Amino acid sequence: MFEQVQAAKERLKNYANVTPIMASRTLNRCISAEVYFKCENFQRIGAFKFRGAFNAICQLSEAQRSCGIITYSSGNHAQAVALVGQMLKVQTVIVMPNNAPATKRAATEEYGATIIEYDPEKKAREEVAQALKINHGYTMIPPFDHKDVIAGQGTAALELFEEIGNLDMLLVPCGGGGLLSGSAIAAKGMSPNCRTIGIEPELADDATRSFHTKKLHTIKNPLTIADGTRTPSLGKITFPLVLEYVDDMKTVSEEAIIEAVKFLFYRMKLVVEPSGALGLAAFDNNLKLLNKAIPAQYLPSTAKYNL
Amino acid sequence: MFEQVQAAKERLKNYANVTPIMASRTLNRCISAEVYFKCENFQRIGAFKFRGAFNAICQLSEAQRSCGIITYSSGNHAQAVALVGQMLKVQTVIVMPNNAPATKRAATEEYGATIIEYDPEKKAREEVAQALKINHGYTMIPPFDHKDVIAGQGTAALELFEEIGNLDMLLVPCGGGGLLSGSAIAAKGMSPNCRTIGIEPELADDATRSFHTKKLHTIKNPLTIADGTRTPSLGKITFPLVLEYVDDMKTVSEEAIIEAVKFLFYRMKLVVEPSGALGLAAFDNNLKLLNKAIPAQYLPSTAKYNL
Numbered sequence: 148m149f150e151q152v153q154a155a156k157e158r159l160k161n162y163a164n165v166t167p168i169m170a171s172r173t174l175n176r177c178i179s180a181e182v183y184f185k186c187e188n189f190q191r192i193g194a195f196k197f198r199g200a201f202n203a204i205c206q207l208s209e210a211q212r213s214c215g216i217i218t219y220s221s222g223n224h225a226q227a228v229a230l231v232g233q234m235l236k237v238q239t240v241i242v243m244p245n246n247a248p249a250t251k252r253a254a255t256e257e258y259g260a261t262i263i264e265y266d267p268e269k270k271a272r273e274e275v276a277q278a279l280k281i282n283h284g285y286t287m288i289p290p291f292d293h294k295d296v297i298a299g300q301g302t303a304a305l306e307l308f309e310e311i312g313n314l315d316m317l318l319v320p321c322g323g324g325g326l327l328s329g330s331a332i333a334a335k336g337m338s339p340n341c342r343t344i345g346i347e348p349e350l351a352d353d354a355t356r357s358f359h360t361k362k363l364h365t366i367k368n369p370l371t372i373a374d375g376t377r378t379p380s381l382g383k384i385t386f387p388l389v390l391e392y393v394d395d396m397k398t399v400s401e402e403a404i405i406e407a408v409k410f411l412f413y414r415m416k417l418v419v420e421p422s423g424a425l426g427l428a429a430f431d432n433n434l435k436l437l438n439k440a441i442p443a444q445y446l447p448s449t450a451k452y453n454l
Numbered sequence: 455m456f457e458q459v460q461a462a463k464e465r466l467k468n469y470a471n472v473t474p475i476m477a478s479r480t481l482n483r484c485i486s487a488e489v490y491f492k493c494e495n496f497q498r499i500g501a502f503k504f505r506g507a508f509n510a511i512c513q514l515s516e517a518q519r520s521c522g523i524i525t526y527s528s529g530n531h532a533q534a535v536a537l538v539g540q541m542l543k544v545q546t547v548i549v550m551p552n553n554a555p556a557t558k559r560a561a562t563e564e565y566g567a568t569i570i571e572y573d574p575e576k577k578a579r580e581e582v583a584q585a586l587k588i589n590h591g592y593t594m595i596p597p598f599d600h601k602d603v604i605a606g607q608g609t610a611a612l613e614l615f616e617e618i619g620n621l622d623m624l625l626v627p628c629g630g631g632g633l634l635s636g637s638a639i640a641a642k643g644m645s646p647n648c649r650t651i652g653i654e655p656e657l658a659d660d661a662t663r664s665f666h667t668k669k670l671h672t673i674k675n676p677l678t679i680a681d682g683t684r685t686p687s688l689g690k691i692t693f694p695l696v697l698e699y700v701d702d703m704k705t706v707s708e709e710a711i712i713e714a715v716k717f718l719f720y721r722m723k724l725v726v727e728p729s730g731a732l733g734l735a736a737f738d739n740n741l742k743l744l745n746k747a748i749p750a751q752y753l754p755s756t757a758k759y760n761l
Contacts, residue, residue, distance in 0.1 A: 167474045169496070188723040416495040416725040
């Protein structure tokens, strides 16, 4: 699997951004550790999802490309598939819930994708997409449960290890487990003693329960503000990979996620969506302390993240 | 003067951050140009002011250091002097208006500075600081009108040219003209055909008027949201430097500044204070077009910038 992450990195060269790695002296001093942030908010479309989508779509045959591709996603994966479709001149169809964030929908349409809406209260997105795929001959590029998507997502951690060297611990947000399993594979290949910890919102703790019980748990429409982690469960491919490569799973509270977003905004000048702040949220109590110095009237409304 | 900027760069090595340079494909496509952003929001204390303060204070004699230093500033220069004082173990006194942004005041106190408040409606900050300096033997580190401060500020542009090469145009925010004159000196040294343009808010256009009439104009407490440019005028040192090295001056509207802050937030995931967005604000109409795709309910309240 590690070779597939390395091969993905070659494919992404000149297409994906090699994102910067940031640090905060304030945080490091507070927790007596060195923490590095791999800034995938600066990736194309604003999230790591571009990596997996590109790595999967660029390997399709001419025949597959000419029929078009389909996916289901409420957010970043949709934008990623739409942008890659535009870059590689492949028609894209995105199945999106009718309550998807308007920013993400607008950005997806801007890249020329066709959006098919569905009601998440009535249907599962996979079913809607599957029916369209069969009727039209599209190729499905699922958001996480696909080996080329997983290998692509792993390239962010690969770049981190290449630049920083060995790490003691790697904290990775977990939704469907694509980024988490890809990152854990990269970690074992690059820094074998590094412990990879998956981080989930308490409100969407299906993967944590699945990891600890070794049985797949699911969750329905969890109300976490970390909308990138609202997936119902790990996948057929990601679950075994998480069990094999990930060392532990932890959950964080909604309050901790908000503290992390605030810290990134005020102290590090970074705009990071809640799902991207999960790793930092693990430092809950320290963040609360550090954020105390920010007077309340200057804090951003968190309402805008509560999509 | 260019040699002084180069010497400042050597002094700052291992103390200042070499800040990243970012770009936006969306912006470049829209205006058919290549634009590079030197991200001084990622500098220590969150602004370029660290560069000038460090370059000035690290050159003080032991005798001067032992007496302590003083400055007047409502914002980033205060934090910069306070942090450098902490790093070099020099006592710092900051004269600050009683309506200074609470975040900036809190950050300054955190670095161990003593803050002396004054009422900006009743007194000029320079007078308050001057009286304290004489009574206590402090050394004054003014926010812009000081050759070592100017040389330090010029190192940001120096790094930009070193990394990117020649540029056609360099857009630089202008308050008291420290960053502007330092940057223009660096530009002439590194990329002689580059035109350096100073950018000011329309509401605080004293330097633009001074530049065009070659006579020093002043302005009193301008109400621009770009609080870093609320200085009354260019200085005794910066005015002649601006006349000699700067190629042109332009003003931007408050609305354009807000569009620039929004674009940086939503499209580039960067938290940039209004004063730092002045260069981008020059692309006014293009930004409006690009920001249109962001639905209104997801726009940040600009109230929090209106300190």
